[in-house]
Amino acid sequence: GVRTVLVVGVLTNQCVAATSKDAYYRDIKPIVVEEATGTTLPxxxxxAIEMIQVGWGAVHSLTETLTNLEELGIPNC
Known part of the structure; x- marks a missing residue:
């Protein structure tokens, strides 16, 4: 089954936070890619990023995420 999910998108303080929290409660490790999120209220x-980190998920940089994917044998898109 699914063990980890990368979360990207908008709005950081709404959809990204809710999606990552939902994953956590389903025993799926959420990893938010910080540079791939944003909000209309900067x-x-x-x-929101701090709330996710402290509460239920990991937050990685885009560089860290791409490096981890390469190490898993998943090529850059």
Whole structure:
């Protein structure tokens, strides 16, 4: 089954947070790719990222994510 999910998209403080939390409650490890998220209210991005990190998920940079995918044998798109 699925053990890990990469979460990207908008809005960081709404959909990204909700999707990552839902994954966590389904025993799936959520990894939010920070540079691949955003919000229409920029002042809410950093607090949402911190909330995810402290509460239920990992937050990785795009570079870290791509490196991890390469190490797993998954090529860059």
């Amino acid at each position: 002042h809410l991005h950093a607090p």
